[in-house]
Amino acid sequence: MESTQPVTRRTSCPLDCPDLCSLDVSLANGRIVEIAGSPEHPITQGYICRKVRHYADHVYSDLRLTTPGRRVGPKGEGAFEPISWDEALTEVVVQMRAAIDRHGAEAILPYCYGGSNGKITQDANDARLFRRLGASRLARTVCAAPTGRAFDGLYGKMPGVAFPDYVHAQLIVVWGANPNASGIHLVPFIRRAQKAGSKLVVVDPRNTPLAKQADLHLPIRPGTDVVVALSVIRWLFDTKAADEVFLSKHATGATELRKRASQWTFERSAELAQISPGLLEQFARMYAEANPAVIRCGWGLERNRNGGSAATAVMALPAVAGKFGVRGGGFTMSNSAAWQLGSDAAINEPEPATRIVNMNQLGRTLLEECNPPVSVLFVYNSNPLATSPSQRRIRQGLCRTDLFTIVFDQVMTDTARYADIVLPATTFLEHTDYRVGYGTGYLSKVAPVMDAIGESRPNYEVFAELCDRMGLHRPDDPVAPEAIFQQLIGPNHDRGWSPEELEESGWLPPPTGTNPIQFRDVLPITVDQKVHLVPESLDREAPGGLFHYQPDPAQHTDALVLISPATGSTVSSTLGQLNGRQVPLELHPQDAAVRGIAEGDTVRVFN
Numbered sequence: 001m002e003s004t005q006p007v008t009r010r011t012s013c014p015l016d017c018p019d020l021c022s023l024d025v026s027l028a029n030g031r032i033v034e035i036a037g038s039p040e041h042p043i044t045q046g047y048i049c050r051k052v053r054h055y056a057d058h059v060y061s062d063l064r065l066t067t068p069g070r071r072v073g074p075k076g077e078g079a080f081e082p083i084s085w086d087e088a089l090t091e092v093v094v095q096m097r098a099a100i101d102r103h104g105a106e107a108i109l110p111y112c113y114g115g116s117n118g119k120i121t122q123d124a125n126d127a128r129l130f131r132r133l134g135a136s137r138l139a140r141t142v143c144a145a146p147t148g149r150a151f152d153g154l155y156g157k158m159p160g161v162a163f164p165d166y167v168h169a170q171l172i173v174v175w176g177a178n179p180n181a182s183g184i185h186l187v188p189f190i191r192r193a194q195k196a197g198s199k200l201v202v203v204d205p206r207n208t209p210l211a212k213q214a215d216l217h218l219p220i221r222p223g224t225d226v227v228v229a230l231s232v233i234r235w236l237f238d239t240k241a242a243d244e245v246f247l248s249k250h251a252t253g254a255t256e257l258r259k260r261a262s263q264w265t266f267e268r269s270a271e272l273a274q275i276s277p278g279l280l281e282q283f284a285r286m287y288a289e290a291n292p293a294v295i296r297c298g299w300g301l302e303r304n305r306n307g308g309s310a311a312t313a314v315m316a317l318p319a320v321a322g323k324f325g326v327r328g329g330g331f332t333m334s335n336s337a338a339w340q341l342g343s344d345a346a347i348n349e350p351e352p353a354t355r356i357v358n359m360n361q362l363g364r365t366l367l368e369e370c371n372p373p374v375s376v377l378f379v380y381n382s383n384p385l386a387t388s389p390s391q392r393r394i395r396q397g398l399c400r401t402d403l404f405t406i407v408f409d410q411v412m413t414d415t416a417r418y419a420d421i422v423l424p425a426t427t428f429l430e431h432t433d434y435r436v437g438y439g440t441g442y443l444s445k446v447a448p449v450m451d452a453i454g455e456s457r458p459n460y461e462v463f464a465e466l467c468d469r470m471g472l473h474r475p476d477d478p479v480a481p482e483a484i485f486q487q488l489i490g491p492n493h494d495r496g497w498s499p500e501e502l503e504e505s506g507w508l509p510p511p512t513g514t515n516p517i518q519f520r521d522v523l524p525i526t527v528d529q530k531v532h533l534v535p536e537s538l539d540r541e542a543p544g545g546l547f548h549y550q551p552d553p554a555q556h557t558d559a560l561v562l563i564s565p566a567t568g569s570t571v572s573s574t575l576g577q578l579n580g581r582q583v584p585l586e587l588h589p590q591d592a593a594v595r596g597i598a599e600g601d602t603v604r605v606f607n
């Protein structure tokens with residue numbers, strides 16, 4: 001791909017973000033000179049976030065892995081000697097075979113999340129390898145698990161209100177989301193709506209940029225969203241502001257929801273949320289009166305106690321208040337289900353019924369006695385030492401001398417320092433992928449715009465080679481990105497679009513329409529096409545039943561709740577190696593004052 005003339009190539013940014021921007025990357029002599037947002041893309045609209053404009057710093061980072069490496073010092077030190085791909089993969093195969101001989105294939109644990117990966121670099125050739133091996137399976141719980149279950153239980157992942165339709169809303173509620181950091185393309189639509197007279201409510205413990213510009217900010221104590229939402233639901237029913245006509249036609253469980261909400265007066269909820277009951281009542285009135293009203297439900301609320309019930313209660317609000325059926329009314333959660341792409345067909349191997357390890361319990365799994373023990377850990381598309389809970393235990397587990405750890409990543413991550421073998425991965429500017437934007441619902445092509453750095457290789461190549469070396473390859477396996485994609489999209493006659501269109505423009509709008517009106521153009525994808533306000537499956541699973549409030553043991557101590565939200569300079573821990581300085585802790589000035597803490601002090605936080 002060398003070229004002396006500057007060239008501009010189109011691709012998409014698959015980093016974990018709702019926006020899935022379309023990019024125009026300019027290169028000279030094969031090196032990136034500029035990364036810009038494509039002006040033609042209806043959501044990107046010609047601008048992108050700062051961190052992706054500077055993504056070349058990551059591509060050319062000093063900490064970039066450029067060759068496979070074998071550990072030379074103690075685990076954790078991060079000292080590796082360069083080895084060839086052949087040596088590295090030979091070693092991986094030897095270790096996997098040894099683990100299988102000693103304990104069976106469940107002793108192999110693949111650990112990946114793939115938040116910043118599309119359909120080709122995650123759950124394709126990698127999944128085929130681990131399924132055929134019969135390795136342990138991983139429950140992907142580190143993000144979106146409670147919210148996703150809530151959304152699915154209520155609405156079967158019905159498409160949400162499109163960001164451009166926010167301009168039609170009279171009231172916008174941003175609940176546990178901070179799009180100024182976590183998906184910037186929603187912000188201008190909110191600002192435009194405000195200029196046109198729309199009101200803005202933000203429910204967030206922190207004073208986020210949108211909270212500062214809101215008509216009403218509910219700075220609730222983290223973990224109390226469920227009782228806040230239930231108090232509004234109770235009030236809607238009690239004051240006859242609930243939309244009984246809508247509920248009888250389109251919902252199940254309304255009577256049960258009303259019963260469960262009935263104890264949550266504004267006073268009781270406000271006491272737990274540590275705000276004034278008057279604020280809750282003000283919010284309930286604003287929400288009841290405004291039409292259209294839309295709720296942007298984020299992922300912040302799921303990161304605390306009661307998160308699943310909280311997300312369920314928040315997403316039940318538009319049904320109870322009858323906010324659907326108009327443009328700019330309803331809610332947005334995730335639109336990742338906009339495209340039904342058959343990943344099993346691409347994997348070409350059914351899922352085995354092997355042991356499931358919860359990724360949030362990696363430390364425990366590595367340290368505690370389990371049968372079989374995890375003796376080979378294969379980490380890719382993830383950096384658990386930075387992103388998974390109980391860091392100290394994970395670190396201890398990674399230090400186990402009888403554990404063989406492979407880390408396949410673009411840079412020397414926190415986790416990679418504990419690896420026995422590191423494998424260098426390409427970035428999205430160097431490989432092919434296809435991804436659905438979980439905010440936009442667009443399907444986009446990630447196309448390589450430059451040669452791979454050093455000896456780095458894409459996931460699909462490395463996992464296909466490992467499959468081959470383990471003797472597990474079959475002639476009918478789709479291996480190349482194009483072949484995998486063909487399997488994902490299925491035969492021609494089932495589609496209302498052509499793959500050529502996608503290759504041409506780089507993106508396709510969601511097949512359900514770019515801006516569907518909920519309960520007019522789209523209905524819940526549940527068996528009866530109704531919203532299930534108290535889904536039985538969730539009710540069984542939630543501790544104490546759905547909408548049960550589990551008190552925070554620290555509520556009446558002077559402990560504070562630690563929040564570690566998305567920031568503008570990293571994506572989870574990705575790009576973290578570029579942010580050398582210490583992470584600032586933000587405290588409310590009053591909370592700081594009573595603890596004798598001043599601006600610039602060094603503090604120790606723990607839980």
Ligand SMILES: Nc1nc2c(c(=O)[nH]1)N[C@H]1C(S)=C(S)[C@@H](COP(=O)(O)OP(=O)(O)OC[C@H]3O[C@@H](n4cnc5c(=O)[nH]c(N)nc54)[C@H](O)[C@@H]3O)O[C@H]1N2
Pocket residue numbers: 016017018115143144175176177178179181182183203204205206208221222223224225297298299300301302303304563564565566567568569570571572573
């Ligand atoms: N720049 C950038 N963008 C990202 C990411 C990133 O790391 N950096 N991460 C990506 C990923 S993986 C995800 S999942 C999304 C997440 O994007 P968001 O949905 O915006 O989630 P968070 O940033 O975790 O939290 C959002 C807000 O919730 C608040 N919050 C915390 N606890 C509670 C609570 O109990 N109740 C309420 N009501 N609010 C609470 C936080 O203060 C924060 O302002 O962003 C994606 N986009």
Ligand SMILES: Nc1nc2c(c(=O)[nH]1)N[C@H]1C(S)=C(S)[C@@H](COP(=O)(O)OP(=O)(O)OC[C@H]3O[C@@H](n4cnc5c(=O)[nH]c(N)nc54)[C@H](O)[C@@H]3O)O[C@H]1N2
Pocket residue numbers: 016112113114115116117121142143380381382383384386387388408409410411413425426427459564565566571572573574
């Ligand atoms: N303290 C704290 N913890 C968090 C969060 C937080 O905000 N604060 N956020 C939570 C959330 S919302 C999420 S989604 C999770 C995410 O947690 P992780 O899944 O660990 O995500 P990242 O930290 O982005 O790490 C992804 C890694 O994959 C690598 N990678 C990217 N693409 C490829 C590829 O094609 N091939 C290979 N081999 N490697 C690749 C990147 O270089 C990066 O090191 O973290 C959660 N944990």
Ligand SMILES: [Mo]
Pocket residue numbers: 016115143144
């Ligand atoms: Mo996430």
